[in-house]
Amino acid sequence: MTPLFDTNGKNPMAPVFEALQGPVRMAVLKAAVEMGMADILARVSTPEDIAAALPGETDLANLTHFLDSMAGIGLAVKHEGSYLNSPFAETSLRTERPVYLGDMVLNLSRMQHRNIHKIEALVQGGPPPVKKEDRLADESKWQASVKHLAPYQRAGIAALAADTIDALPECKSASKIMDIGCGPGLMCMEVLKRHPAMEGVLFDLPAIIGLAEKEVEKEGMASRVSYIKGDYNTTEFGDGYDIIWASHNLYYVKEAPAFFSRLHTALNDDGVFVSLHEGTTGEGTAPEHVVLSRLSLALEGQNYVFKKGEIAEHLRSAGFESVETSPLTLPVGEVELTIARKQRG
Ligand SMILES: C[S@@+](CC[C@H](N)C(=O)[O-])C[C@H]1O[C@@H](n2cnc3c(N)ncnc32)[C@H](O)[C@@H]1O
Known part of the structure; x- marks a missing residue:
């Protein structure tokens, strides 16, 4: 043998x-x-x-x-x-x-591991009822989670987001950026720190904006940041943006064509939309970090995930003239960066 x-x-x-x-x-x-x-x-x-x-x-x-x-x-x-x-x-x-990650570890563990000892039962019986505070589309779930996100963003993701934005040629002349589904808002603030003439708009659900406001005060950036509080499916985006950033939050978009077309309208003619989300391949079997970290949620009917190229496809349909994707490595593993320009550069 x-x-x-x-x-x-x-x-x-x-x-x-x-x-x-x-x-x-x-x-x-x-x-x-x-x-x-x-x-x-x-x-x-x-x-x-x-x-x-x-x-x-x-x-x-x-x-x-x-x-x-x-x-x-x-x-x-x-x-x-x-x-x-x-x-x-x-x-x-x-x-x-300031970058204490212990609470984030416990919070993510509660989310990612809560069904791993019930796989067989859930395979047989299908998704169980999900408590309100565990529903991903629920504001109270985000209120509990987002406070743990601030140290995570501070630990390096905010700098990585700002590096990504810095690398855009449009960044030099940009004067207004919106971070949609911003969580605690440190990504946008890191961009503003590097670009003193830029103003930022933080968009998230009302309770989460309450947390972002505290972070903005702590950083002494209140004079350069304004807020839009609401569900991005129904709340106006405003307009005149040079850059719109969205990372790990577009899962709750209800009508993709309308949503991405509203993003297109909100940008200036030479504006850029940047998305950072996972992109699954292999018919939903890769990357491993995405499949495993989302198993518990998927088993309870909360399978929020983007396929590789899916966001790019929506953006092309919404009228963006140039859409590029590339892989980017985050602490959690590889994700897909999508850069969409309203007009071809
Ligand atoms: C996983 S966090 C990502 C936060 C941040 N963008 C990041 O990458 O660290 C998802 C964010 O999306 C926000 N969100 C979820 N549904 C939303 C909706 N319908 N409208 C606006 N924001 C929403 C949540 O409140 C939360 O702040």
């Missing part, structure tokens, strides 16, 4: 073992966040002192097993029996940091 594994590095069994370790990784990360381990390791480093910093009883041997696994997945560093935060944990898992 031909062995499945050989020493030339071929290892068809790798997916099995990676899959077995996946839930353990997640459990270690989740426990580390819930126990506030990065805050503790910032103060003390021996297992005895760490045990003393934890509430209640602590079993020293099990604490060491857990700390070793934190170090094993890059959340801590062990040296001569003592533990320190890894650079990632130091910047992103200490609660006082």
Whole structure:
């Protein structure tokens, strides 16, 4: 019999073992966040002192097993029996940091993992009833999630969005940008910081704009930002935009032809629309990060996802003269960047 594994590095069994370790990784990360381990390791480093910093009883041997696994997945560093935060944990898992990601991890875990232990039942019975606060099209769901998005945007996505906009030749002369479905609004603010003559418009559901306003105040940018509060299916976009940006939020568009045609009208003649959304391939089987992160939602009937080229197709139909797509790598994996120009440049 031909062995499945050989020493030339071929290892068809790798997916099995990676899959077995996946839930353990997640459990270690989740426990580390819930126990506030990065805050503790910032103060003390021996297992005895760490045990003393934890509430209640602590079993020293099990604490060491857990700390070793934190170090094993890059959340801590062990040296001569003592533990320190890894650079990632130091910047992103200490609660006082501006890019603290712990709450985002717990929030995404609740969303992405809530049905993974019920796959067989949901395959048999179909989608279960979904609580109002778990419905993706519901404002209260976004109100709960969006506050965790601010550190994520601050941790690098805002800069990446601004780099993408900077690379547009139109950016030099642009004076008005709208971020539609902006969440906390840091992407647009990063663009404004780099372009002092530009003004920004943040568009999102009313409760989310309340959160964005706080972020704008914190950044001292209130004089350069205005707001549109409402459902983008029914609320006017305004006009005179040089750039409109939309990332990871167009899933709730109800009538695509009307929506994309309204975007076209809202832009100046030499305006550009930029979209950042996933683009699935392989008949909905790739990229893996999209398929896996959305499985729980899909099983409950919330399969909001764009196919590769789907947004580009809508934009062409809406009258954009030039539409280009390219892949872009985000921390979560590869997504599709779509750049649509109202007039051919
Ligand atoms: C996943 S977040 C993306 C936020 C931000 N664009 C980003 O990429 O980080 C989705 C955003 O879309 C907004 N949204 C959802 N449905 C909307 C609607 N009907 N009208 C306006 N905004 C909506 C949500 O409130 C939320 O802020």
